Every structure is written in structure tokens, then in C-alpha cells.
Amino acid sequence: MERMPKWADVILTPLISLALAFGISALVILAIGESPVEALKVMVEGALGSSYGWGFTLYYTTNFIFTGLAVMVAYHAGLFNIGGEGQAALGGLGVALVVLALPWPHWALALPAAAVGAALFGALWALIPAWLQARRGSHIVITTIMFNFIAAALLNYVLVNLLRPVGSMDPASARFPAAVHLPKLSDMALGLGVEWGRNTPANVTFFIAIAACALVWLLIWRTRLGYEIRAFGKSEPAALYAGISPVRITVLAMLVSGALAGLMAINNVMGEAERLMLNAVEGAGFIGIAVALMGRNHPFGVFLAALLFGFLYQGGGELALWTSIPRELIVVIQALVILFTGALDNMVRMPLERLFMALRRKGA
Amino acid sequence: MPAAGAPHEVPAIELRGISKAFGPVQANKDIDLVVPRGTIHGIIGENGAGKSTLMSILYGFYRPDAGEILIGGKPIAIADSQAAIRAGIGMVFQHFKLVQNFTVLENVILGAEDGGLLRPSLSRARGALKRLASEYGLQVDPDALVEELSVGHQQRVEILKALYRQAEILILDEPTGVLTPAEADHLFRILRGLRDEGKTIILITHKLREIMEITDNVSVMRRGEMVASVRTAETGPAQLAELMVGRKVLLRVEKPPARPGAPVLEVRGLRMVDAEGVERLRGIDLTIRAGEILGIAGVAGNGQTQLLEVLGGFPEAGAKLQGELRLNNETLPLNGPGADGRARRRAGIGHVPEDRQAEGLIMDFTAWENTAFGYHHAPEFQHGVLMDNARIRADAMDKIQRFDIRPPNPDLAARNFSGGNQQKIVVAREVERNPDLLLIGQPTRGVDIGAIEFIHKRIVALRDAGKAVLLVSVELDEIMALSDRIAVMFDGRIMGERLPEEATTGDLGCLMAGVDPAVTPPEAAIPPPAAPGTDAGGGAG
Incomplete structure (x- = not known):
């Protein structure tokens, strides 16, 4: 028997968690002598109140969709991939190498190639922890975390010693040629005769992210591999009984997961920065964990949660810009949202379940 | 309802009108039960008949929706297992609750320590254990590690734990499931000894033979109701089986002689x-x-x-x-x-595994997803690169019908089926592949x-x-x-x-x-x- 209706599970629980997080955030803002109402107004206005705000919100959303999907796919196999940060960083390296290797005539040709490069590098970076887990039993949480640091160090080395143009003082790759410039959403709107989101980084990758949501849904719920991933994630003894190889599923799920994290680089490296820089991922890999948890490990949920975190990111930036609320407080708010929607999920869920059981008993 | 034991005496346990519902499922309906002091009382019934729920109420795991519990003639509220222990009720679970790498003595005092220091409790328990061992034939080496004991001895530790806590009423849930026949015989000797010392014992089982062998009275549960309480001497296995299922069952399997081939x-x-x-x-x-x-x-x-x-x-x-x-x-x-x-x-080779919940089924998968489990590579279940979920679902509907799996809902998660119906899902899947x-x-x-x-x-x-x-x-x-x-x-x-x-x-x-x-x-x-x-x-x- 279901403990509570599905709508309560997927909508009510995260909403209450969110309300709690915002409630405590409001108390913190009050405590430093600012007005929470004013702060919320600034955030909403800054992130959603104009096409300019939306242009940034959707850019961040795109990042979080990829890293959220990455965590989600691994999670269905019972694997906790904390390495989205490193995989996305390596994805950036893949993009940079592909884009700089050939004189691409047009972005439409460069984009698929760069996507393959991003996915491949992200997947390979996830492959090592996956293999260590499957073959040697090294816990994937530990190894993926460590691989984030290795990725950062590796990128540092590659940027400083290999990709840095001669004479440049900046640890970054050369600028990508203008031909591979990805269309921004604002350009596309202009093409339709609409003035929307000028000078914002949201670009065509947003649509790739939405397509990725659909494809991941198909993979997990409609293919044999997805069936085996879910079966393995729910019960390893049962998977063995059915002849599903744990090694194969661990490796394949992590390859897909790493590829998704890597694909994020299409957005931030190719779509926005147009060159590879240090620390390009900016924590999106970790936000992906919260996005997947809050999205209940479903692509549609991931999309909505990514939108929320996109809003928090952009709105938080605006808050720091226009009020005297310090930048650190935005991190606090984001952390509270992660804490309540991710880590403290059961705190809201269990009383709700009891409430619904009680209601049902009364109705029966 | 007649029951053995002196009728004028206050019964050890009396339940009056106990009801308990889980959502729409009425697990216990208006249950009356009288267990006289110093008797062994069997409770028998099919899986899901409500035996475990009733005992969980008695041990304070659940609160009844209605009804009254009287222990020694006094009505009491059993809020948790601590209250049950204070009321003199001890429980021996089917799956032992023992710390494997503790000694017998340490397990016995666990949760019943006298104070912050262990030594006084341990020496007190050592003396008590010695006394109990000689009184009831419950010999166990107090310094042996539990993980090194046989299953039969581990069960004795569970019984000792209850007796050490001054239990007057002992509830045993399917105690012989893991025992050899010789170990079961020994357990029965212990139980008879306890009864003769005035302890009251409730034995939950689905084995008719045990009921006939050891109990004084037996109560039969069916679909949450207490359908009969009788003296064991006045009934027989066939009658009990009939009461359990509400119809005649074959205790023997009818089969034509085998014709073995190659x-x-x-x-x-x-x-x-x-x-x-x-x-x-x-x-x-x-x-x-x-x-x-x-x-x-x-x-x-x-x-x-x-x-x-x-x-x-x-x-x-x-x-x-x-x-x-x-x-x-x-x-x-x-x-x-x-x-x-x-x-x-x-x-x-088809395989119905021993542990259907851990191996045979993915408990969070729906019934229809489970009916393809292990055969999800079968060509008829594929649709290009995707799985042919419609086909698998139709196939599941067919199996549900022919194996009378209830409820006939292919979208229900496997964990929401009863044990018997879960097993039918596995058997249907493996047998239908011929x-x-x-x-x-x-x-x-x-x-x-x-x-x-x-x-x-x-x-x-x-x-x-x-x-x-x-x-x-x-x-x-x-x-x-x-x-x-x-x-x-x-x-x-x-x-x-x-x-x-x-x-x-x-x-x-x-x-x-x-x-x-x-x-x-x-x-x-x-x-x-x-x-x-x-x-x-x-x-x-």
C-alpha cells in the first residue's frame, strides 16, 4: 500500500522543505538586520523579473540539468557519484581540445564534435572510479571525491603548460574561433524578431539539456540497460540471480553519468566563456547532487530543481549586487535549500506520511 | 469457548475485542483470547491471518484501535516493549535479536544492566543463568560468543533473556523453523518444563504437528479474526487445517506415479x-x-x-x-x-530462489516489471532498442490471471503483495518459461x-x-x-x-x-x- 498519494510525495514534500529552508533563511537575514521581504523581492526581480535575469537563470539551469542528470543516472544504479565537478572539468578539456584541434567552418559542425569530446572525457574520468569500485571494491564516494581534486590539478597543469597560448599570463586556453560561437538564446530571439535577454549567456545548449532529460528518461525507464541499472541499484543479490553483471552495470552507469556531467562543458566552456579557464565548473557538480535529490531522481524533477537552483544562483548574485547582504549569505541560503530538500528529506516526509495515514484511517 | 486450565483462576492473558487496522486492511477484528496461567497456547493461522499483528500488540509494537488487554486480570496499556517486559511478557522472535560478537552473558544483560558499570550486572546474571539452567534444562555456556553457538543454542539465549527479565509469559514466533528435529524436541522439553513451573507460553506457528504435540489449547486465526479456540486434545490436524483456510485442504499432494526419462x-x-x-x-x-x-x-x-x-x-x-x-x-x-x-x-534452467525478497524479486519494481526479471533479454520483450513494455505488461496480466495473483494489479510494487502472492509471481515467471x-x-x-x-x-x-x-x-x-x-x-x-x-x-x-x-x-x-x-x-x- 502506498503511504501517501503520489502528488504529495513529489510535489508537497519538496515544497514544504523549500518553505522551511526559506523560512530559516529569512530568520538569518533578519538576524543581520536586513529585511527578508526586500531580499526576496530583489532575488525574484533579479532572476525572473526581466528577460535579462531569465537569460542568466536559464544559463545556470542548463549547467545544473546536466550535473543533476549525471547524479541521477548513477543513483539509479545505487552509486553515489560525487565526482560531477571533476567530470565536468574534464569535459571542458574535451571541448577545448576538439574545438582548437581543427579549423571548424561552422558551429553546427563543431557542436556535435565538441559534445562527443565533452562526453568522452567526462565518461573516461568517471570510468576509473567505476572500475575501481567494480573490480577492487574501492568506495565510489571516496574515489569520485578524490578525482575532483585530481581533475583540478590536472587541468591546472594542462592549462599552464600545454594549452596556454605563448606569451599569455592567464592560465587559460586560447579563445575559441568566432566560427564556433554558439548561438545565444538572445540571438535566436532576435532571429524571430524579439528583443530578449541581451548580453546573457543562455545559449542553444539549453535545448540540448532538455533533450538530454528526455533521453535519460528513455534510457532509465524504456531500455534494457535502464531496467538492469534500476534492478542492480535496488538489489545486487537479485541482479546476480538474474544474470546481470555488477561490473558491467557499474561501469556503464558511471560512463553515462560521467558523460552527462562532461556535457555541461558545452554550456559553460563553449557557450559562455568560449575558452577553457581554471575552475570553470564553479561548483555546479556539487549542486547536481542536490538537484537530483530534490528532483526525486526523475528527469522532470531534475529539470524543475535545476530551474530552482538557477534562480537561487542568479537571484543570489543580484542580492549581493544590490543590497548590503554579504555574498556569503547567499551561500548560506543555497546550503539551507540543499540541507532541507536533500539531507533532511525524511524530516518532512515522515510526518507527512503519518498525516496521510491518519487521514485515510479517518476516511475509511 | 472451552479452554484447558482451572476455570476459576484468573487467566494470565485476556484480550477483549482487540481491533487493529492498517489503512483499509483490517489486520485484527474484534479478537477475544483467554490464555490460562501455566498452559501452552498455540496460535495458528495462514500468513496474513493477523497472528503477528496480534502478538505485536501484546508486545507493545502497535497500539490497538479498540479493545482491552488484561494481564493477570488487570487491564493495562502496553505502550512499548519496555512496558511489555515490565508486565512480565517476553518475546522470542523468529529472527533472533542477538549481538553476534557478544558473549551469552553480555547478550542476556543487554538493556537490563543494573548501572553504569558492567561487572556487577554480569556477575549477577551469571548466578541467575546458572539457576535458570538447572531449573529448566537451559544449558548454555555463559562465556561463549553467540556467533559460535548453534541455532538451537542461540534460541535458548533468547529464552534466557526473557526469563532473566522475569517474564511470566513467553511468546515464541515460529520457533522451530530453523531447528533440527532433535533440537525442536529439546525445545519442547524446555517449554513443557517452563509450563510446569507455572509460566504461560504462547506459540505462534503454522505447523499443525507442533500444535498437536505440545499445546494445551489452540486458537485459530483467519483473515484477522479469531475463528476458534479449542482444547488441543479435542481437535485434530484435519479440523485445524480446515478452520485455518475455511475449506478442506489436501495435506498430501496428489500426484500420479513418476515416469522418469533420460x-x-x-x-x-x-x-x-x-x-x-x-x-x-x-x-x-x-x-x-x-x-x-x-x-x-x-x-x-x-x-x-x-x-x-x-x-x-x-x-x-x-x-x-x-x-x-x-x-x-x-x-x-x-x-x-x-x-x-x-x-x-x-x-x-528455471530458478525459484530460496529468498524471493532479496533475490527473486525487485521489491520496488511493479509486478509486471518483475514478471520479466531475468528474462528481460527475451526477443519477444524487445521493441527495437527499447523494451516492449506493453508486451511485458500484457504477459504479466496473463500470468496474474492464470496464477490467481491477488490483487490482480500489475502496477502494484512487489513489496505490496503478500508473501504467497509474491511467491506466485516468481513461480509464474519461472514455470511459464517451461x-x-x-x-x-x-x-x-x-x-x-x-x-x-x-x-x-x-x-x-x-x-x-x-x-x-x-x-x-x-x-x-x-x-x-x-x-x-x-x-x-x-x-x-x-x-x-x-x-x-x-x-x-x-x-x-x-x-x-x-x-x-x-x-x-x-x-x-x-x-x-x-x-x-x-x-x-x-x-x-
Whole structure:
């Protein structure tokens, strides 16, 4: 028997968690002598109140969709991939190498190639922890975390010693040629005769992210591999009984997961920065964990949660810009949202379940 | 309702109108029960009849929606297990609640320490244990580690824990499920001793034989209701079985004589050493022919599980295998990727695993997803690169109908079906593939009588269709009723083979304890306690 209706599970629980997080955030803002109402107004206005705000919100959303999907796919196999940060960083390296290797005539040709490069590098970076887990039993949480640091160090080395143009003082790759410039959403709107989101980084990758949501849904719920991933994630003894190889599923799920994290680089490296820089991922890999948890490990949920975190990111930036609320407080708010929607999920869920059981008993 | 015991005395337990619902499911409906002091009271019923719910109410795990509990004539509210213990109620669970790497003494005082320092509690408990041991025949070495004790001895520790907490009322939930016949006999002697000292005992079981052997009174539950309470002496197994299911059941399986054909499975010199280096299978030789059921009897933990897992293609990680397997005259690989569950299915081996909840089903998957589990590579379930979910669902509907799986809802998660219906999902999936060889472990463990009958019929039908069946069960009745040949396993070996019409329970019991009665006199039929690598033994005393 279901403990509570599905709508309560997927909508009510995260909403209450969110309300709690915002409630405590409001108390913190009050405590430093600012007005929470004013702060919320600034955030909403800054992130959603104009096409300019939306242009940034959707850019961040795109990042979080990829890293959220990455965590989600691994999670269905019972694997906790904390390495989205490193995989996305390596994805950036893949993009940079592909884009700089050939004189691409047009972005439409460069984009698929760069996507393959991003996915491949992200997947390979996830492959090592996956293999260590499957073959040697090294816990994937530990190894993926460590691989984030290795990725950062590796990128540092590659940027400083290999990709840095001669004479440049900046640890970054050369600028990508203008031909591979990805269309921004604002350009596309202009093409339709609409003035929307000028000078914002949201670009065509947003649509790739939405397509990725659909494809991941198909993979997990409609293919044999997805069936085996879910079966393995729910019960390893049962998977063995059915002849599903744990090694194969661990490796394949992590390859897909790493590829998704890597694909994020299409957005931030190719779509926005147009060159590879240090620390390009900016924590999106970790936000992906919260996005997947809050999205209940479903692509549609991931999309909505990514939108929320996109809003928090952009709105938080605006808050720091226009009020005297310090930048650190935005991190606090984001952390509270992660804490309540991710880590403290059961705190809201269990009383709700009891409430619904009680209601049902009364109705029966 | 008549019950044994002096009628003028205040009963040890009296339940009046106890009701408990879980959502729309009425687990207990207006239950009345009177248990006189100093009696052994059996509670019998199918799975899901509400026995465990009722006992959980008595032990404070659940609050009843309505009704009254009287202990020693006084109405009390049992809010939690601490309150139950204070009221003198002790519970011995089916799955022991013992800390494996603690000694017996440490386990006994756990949660009943006198203060911050352990030493005084331990020495007090040591004295109490000594007294209890001599009073009731509950000998256990107080300094032995629990993990080194046989199952029978571990159960004694559970009983000692309850007695140490001054329990006057002892509830035992399916206590003989894991015991050898000799251990069960010893347990019954202990229980009779406790009763004669004035303790009150409630025995929850689904084994009619035990009810008849040891109880003074018996209450029958069916679908949440108490349908009868009678003196055991005034009833019989047939009547009790009928009361349990509400209709006549066949206690014996009707089957035409076997017509064995060519050998389907031949096992030669099969050895398995597990990751810890313990030899679990020590040279198994078996032949199963088409159209016959080979039953493997034995106390749990003597290698039956490993045998099924090796044949089914999923031995535990790190196991080393040796020997020869032949299916329909073709050698099956023992190691490597060609020896996994998928390859075994393709070769024509179906497998109903011993543990359906951990292995046979994905509990969070829907029923329809589970009906394809293990066969999800089958060509008819594919639709290009995608799975043909519509087809799998239609196939599931068909199985649900033909196996009378209830509720007939393919979208319900497997965990929301009762034990019997979960097992029907697994059996339907494996039998409907029409395998040349069906491996079936504990087919009716935790399954209600109606479903048992149905599953037994399906097994016999498969055998009559000329297929081979390897049946592993710890229920001797089931082995005797279904098998065309019986092999007894002990300590990783086949101790002997018998024909069911010739075998007696005593004879098989000796083989199960590792002694061939044809070779050794039965008095020596008891192996030393905690023989390495087995759960058997410990029946002495």
C-alpha cells in the first residue's frame, strides 16, 4: 500500500522543505538586520523579473540539468557519484581540445564534435572510479571525491603548460574561433524578431539539456540497460540471480553519468566563456547532487530543481549586487535549500506520511 | 469457548475485542483470547491471518484501535516493549535479536544492566543463568560468543533473556523453523518444563504437528479474526487445517506415479570453497531425470543454498568451484561469464530462489516489471532498442490471471503483495518459461496454505510434462509429499538417498544430523555442537 498519494510525495514534500529552508533563511537575514521581504523581492526581480535575469537563470539551469542528470543516472544504479565537478572539468578539456584541434567552418559542425569530446572525457574520468569500485571494491564516494581534486590539478597543469597560448599570463586556453560561437538564446530571439535577454549567456545548449532529460528518461525507464541499472541499484543479490553483471552495470552507469556531467562543458566552456579557464565548473557538480535529490531522481524533477537552483544562483548574485547582504549569505541560503530538500528529506516526509495515514484511517 | 486450565483462576492473558487496522486492511477484528496461567497456547493461522499483528500488540509494537488487554486480570496499556517486559511478557522472535560478537552473558544483560558499570550486572546474571539452567534444562555456556553457538543454542539465549527479565509469559514466533528435529524436541522439553513451573507460553506457528504435540489449547486465526479456540486434545490436524483456510485442504499432494526419462542434470564431484576458505560443497553427485522431482532435505545451512546458487549461476563472490555439470548431455561451464544466471536460463534452467525478497524479486519494481526479471533479454520483450513494455505488461496480466495473483494489479510494487502472492509471481515467471530443469528453493516458506497447494500442483504439473525438478526445502513434510526421490544433505555432502514411500521421519532426521542409521546406531546420532561450517548440531541434553 502506498503511504501517501503520489502528488504529495513529489510535489508537497519538496515544497514544504523549500518553505522551511526559506523560512530559516529569512530568520538569518533578519538576524543581520536586513529585511527578508526586500531580499526576496530583489532575488525574484533579479532572476525572473526581466528577460535579462531569465537569460542568466536559464544559463545556470542548463549547467545544473546536466550535473543533476549525471547524479541521477548513477543513483539509479545505487552509486553515489560525487565526482560531477571533476567530470565536468574534464569535459571542458574535451571541448577545448576538439574545438582548437581543427579549423571548424561552422558551429553546427563543431557542436556535435565538441559534445562527443565533452562526453568522452567526462565518461573516461568517471570510468576509473567505476572500475575501481567494480573490480577492487574501492568506495565510489571516496574515489569520485578524490578525482575532483585530481581533475583540478590536472587541468591546472594542462592549462599552464600545454594549452596556454605563448606569451599569455592567464592560465587559460586560447579563445575559441568566432566560427564556433554558439548561438545565444538572445540571438535566436532576435532571429524571430524579439528583443530578449541581451548580453546573457543562455545559449542553444539549453535545448540540448532538455533533450538530454528526455533521453535519460528513455534510457532509465524504456531500455534494457535502464531496467538492469534500476534492478542492480535496488538489489545486487537479485541482479546476480538474474544474470546481470555488477561490473558491467557499474561501469556503464558511471560512463553515462560521467558523460552527462562532461556535457555541461558545452554550456559553460563553449557557450559562455568560449575558452577553457581554471575552475570553470564553479561548483555546479556539487549542486547536481542536490538537484537530483530534490528532483526525486526523475528527469522532470531534475529539470524543475535545476530551474530552482538557477534562480537561487542568479537571484543570489543580484542580492549581493544590490543590497548590503554579504555574498556569503547567499551561500548560506543555497546550503539551507540543499540541507532541507536533500539531507533532511525524511524530516518532512515522515510526518507527512503519518498525516496521510491518519487521514485515510479517518476516511475509511 | 472451552479452554484447558482451572476455570476459576484468573487467566494470565485476556484480550477483549482487540481491533487493529492498517489503512483499509483490517489486520485484527474484534479478537477475544483467554490464555490460562501455566498452559501452552498455540496460535495458528495462514500468513496474513493477523497472528503477528496480534502478538505485536501484546508486545507493545502497535497500539490497538479498540479493545482491552488484561494481564493477570488487570487491564493495562502496553505502550512499548519496555512496558511489555515490565508486565512480565517476553518475546522470542523468529529472527533472533542477538549481538553476534557478544558473549551469552553480555547478550542476556543487554538493556537490563543494573548501572553504569558492567561487572556487577554480569556477575549477577551469571548466578541467575546458572539457576535458570538447572531449573529448566537451559544449558548454555555463559562465556561463549553467540556467533559460535548453534541455532538451537542461540534460541535458548533468547529464552534466557526473557526469563532473566522475569517474564511470566513467553511468546515464541515460529520457533522451530530453523531447528533440527532433535533440537525442536529439546525445545519442547524446555517449554513443557517452563509450563510446569507455572509460566504461560504462547506459540505462534503454522505447523499443525507442533500444535498437536505440545499445546494445551489452540486458537485459530483467519483473515484477522479469531475463528476458534479449542482444547488441543479435542481437535485434530484435519479440523485445524480446515478452520485455518475455511475449506478442506489436501495435506498430501496428489500426484500420479513418476515416469522418469533420460537424465536432465548430472552433477559430478561438485566442490565449492567460499571466499573465507570454508568448503561448502564437498563433492556432490546427483542425477535428475526428466519427469521426476528430486527433493533435497536437510537442516538449513548444510550447503543446499550454495548448491542452488551454483546451479543457478550465481555463487557468492570469491567462491572457487570444481566439478562437472551436464545439462541434457552438454557440459555447462562452472566459471566465467558463460556461467552466469543469464546463461543458465538460456540453457533451460528455471530458478525459484530460496529468498524471493532479496533475490527473486525487485521489491520496488511493479509486478509486471518483475514478471520479466531475468528474462528481460527475451526477443519477444524487445521493441527495437527499447523494451516492449506493453508486451511485458500484457504477459504479466496473463500470468496474474492464470496464477490467481491477488490483487490482480500489475502496477502494484512487489513489496505490496503478500508473501504467497509474491511467491506466485516468481513461480509464474519461472514455470511459464517451461524450463527443462526447475530449481526451486523453499517454495512455500512464508506462504499461506491456499498458495502452497497451488504452487505444489504447478511443480507436479511441470514434472508430469516431462521436466526435471530439483526441490530444496527445510520442511520435511513438503519434501516427503512432493519428491519422487529424496536426497539428504549434511555438511556439504549428500548423506544418502531414500524413496519417500520407504523413508521415515526418524530415518531422514538421522541423515539430516549427519549419521547414516544403516551404519551407526541412532543413539550416537548427535554431532558435537557448532560443527564447523554448519548450523546443525546442539541437540544433546
